[in-house]
Amino acid sequence: MSPIKDFTFTYEALNRDIFFSEGDTITGTVTVTLTKDTKVKSLSVKAKGDAWVRWMEADEESVVMHRTTKRYLEVKRYLVSETYIDTVLPRGVNHLEFSLTIPLVDLPSSFKGPHGQIVYKLKAKLSRSWHWPLRRQCEIKFFSKSLQHLDQVVMYGSVNTDLGIFSRRMVKMLASVDRLIYSPGDTVSVSVNIQNSSSKRMKPKFILQQNTEYSTKFSTKTCVTILCKMVGEKITRKSEEMVTCQLRIPDDVVFTLTNCKLVSVRYFLKVYLDISFAKDPEVEFPLVIAPSSVANAVLGEAVERNQAGAS
Structure with missing residues (x-):
């Protein structure tokens, strides 16, 4: 009968969103409960991050599988080193503290989609001579700090459209958004000034869109998802x-992802006028979706810069 009654580990959250980023230190405790003094060959804790993409393309003659994998992170610490002769852990409850520091390198955020994933895990392993090792693992959330530099984007856009020789009039549209970095569950506020000098009626339309791109060395697959679509009241002629x-941004959307060669996730707000028998004028805003703590920090920094510039 095994002397190991229980083998578990826990880790401490650094923020309310319970995510880690580059340079953070993961601290926690491994607990080993023993019914008697026990020799242990090694005890380690490891953090690792792996990405993979996979999809199939088929035609009348063949089926092609596109796939690739990449390891982004692997950090390991020994709580009981395997370089020594078996260490004896005493009977009862043993608490062993650990810490793992994530390197200050550019790492992609956690992601799960139908054709790929980027997953970070924390693993504990207990080894004894002549026994199968015991393993415990859990998934941890990771968010890349590199996205905090994406707030320097224009928050308004305009477009002029000539409706042609039959109308001989112009349509002007100036659109703006309240900000460009949001969190899941937030609401995007859009304002549009429309100058309709033509004899046509038209409707303003709004689309919140997610573009996900999966890539291998030789192929790319793009998935477009409409997260929200709204139609405004008709704009009368002249x-x-x-x-x-x-x-409203859905609660379950993944964060913006731009620093991974295998997967990218981008968000766009499109504002356009639906005009019969004419090219629809359109303004497009790239949006960033991030954890609430990161979004609030970026917005706070932007306000401070604006106040400093105004003084």
Whole structure:
């Protein structure tokens, strides 16, 4: 009968979103409960991060599987080193503290999609001579700090459209958003000034879109998901109107991901006018989706910069 009654580990959260980033230190405790004094060959804790993408493409003649994998992180610490003769752990409850520091290198955020994943795990391993090792693991969330530098984006856009010789009038649209970095569950506020000098009626439309791209060395697969779509009231001919719209970001969306060769996730807000028999004028805003603590920090830094510039 095994003397190991229980083998578990826990780790401490650094923030309310319970994620880690480059340079963070993961601290925790491994607990080994023994019914008697026991020789242990080694006891280690490891943090690792792996990415993979996979999809199939088929035609009438063949089926091609596209796939690739990449390891981004592997950090290991021994609590009982295997370089020594078996260490004896005493009977009862043994608490062994550990710490693992994530390197200050550019790492992609955690991600799960239908054709790929980026997963970070924390693993504990207990080895004894002439016995199968015991393993415990859990998944941890990782968010890349590199996204904190993506707030320097224009928050407004405009477009002019000539409706052609039959109308001989212009349509002007100026759109703006309240900010460009959000968290899951937030609401995007959009304001649009529309100057319709034509004889046509038109409708403003708003689309919140997610573009996910999976890549291998030789192929790329792009998935476009419409997260939210809204239609405004008709704009009458020869008029000027201000239209506002609010689009809610779903609670379960993944974070923006731009620093991984295998997977990228980008978000766009598209504002356009639906005009019959004419090219629809469109303004597009790239948005960043991040944990609430990161988004709030970036917004706070932006406010401080604006206040400093105004003084």
